[in-house]
Amino acid sequence: MKAGRIIRTFSAKDGREVVLRTPMWNDLDDLLGLINSLVEERADILIDEKLSRDEETDWLSKTLARLEKDEAFHLVAEVNGKVVGSAEFGRKTSGYERHVGTLGIVISNDYRDMGVGTEMMKALIEQARAMGLKLLTLCVYATNERAKHVYQKLGFVETGRIPKKYFKEGKYVDEITMVRALE
Numbered sequence: 001m002k003a004g005r006i007i008r009t010f011s012a013k014d015g016r017e018v019v020l021r022t023p024m025w026n027d028l029d030d031l032l033g034l035i036n037s038l039v040e041e042r043a044d045i046l047i048d049e050k051l052s053r054d055e056e057t058d059w060l061s062k063t064l065a066r067l068e069k070d071e072a073f074h075l076v077a078e079v080n081g082k083v084v085g086s087a088e089f090g091r092k093t094s095g096y097e098r099h100v101g102t103l104g105i106v107i108s109n110d111y112r113d114m115g116v117g118t119e120m121m122k123a124l125i126e127q128a129r130a131m132g133l134k135l136l137t138l139c140v141y142a143t144n145e146r147a148k149h150v151y152q153k154l155g156f157v158e159t160g161r162i163p164k165k166y167f168k169e170g171k172y173v174d175e176i177t178m179v180r181a182l183e
Contacts, residue, residue, distance in 0.1 A: 030083035
C-alpha cells in the first residue's frame, strides 16, 4: 500500500475531524513526538526511554518498506495536520502462521476517550480481512482497563496471561494476550 493513502475520515466525539491514513515521511517529527510523549507519560507501552530522531527514522523507514510490500499495515490518525495516533499490524511471514497478524496501537493522551482508538481498530480489522488474515492477536498490560474495554467491544477475547511479565514503577504487571478471529 502507498504512503499517505487516506483510509477514512470521521468526527471525534468532540467534533474535530480525524483523518485515518497510511503514514508518510512528513510524519517523522509527529511520530517521534507522539512516542516520546507516551514515554514521558509512563503510558502502558513497551518503550521506557525516549527515542532519538535517528531511531525513529530507522523505524519509519522499515515501516514504510513493510507497508509497500504488504507485509504490514500501518495507520496514523491525524487531527488538524498533526499525528495523534499510530497503529499497525504485522503479518507473520513464515511457517504455519501466515494467516496471523499481530497488532499494536498508541494514542496521544489528549485524544483518548474520543472514539479515535475504536475507529483505528475498526480500520485495522477491515484491512486485515482485505489482506486475507484470519486471526489478529495483541498483548495489553493487565492494568490498561481503557484499552481492554475497546478491544473487547470490538470482539477480542482474552486467551492467555503471563503473570508478572512487566516490572513498572516498582510493581509487577501481567501481560494479557487477546485474539480476534476474522472469519
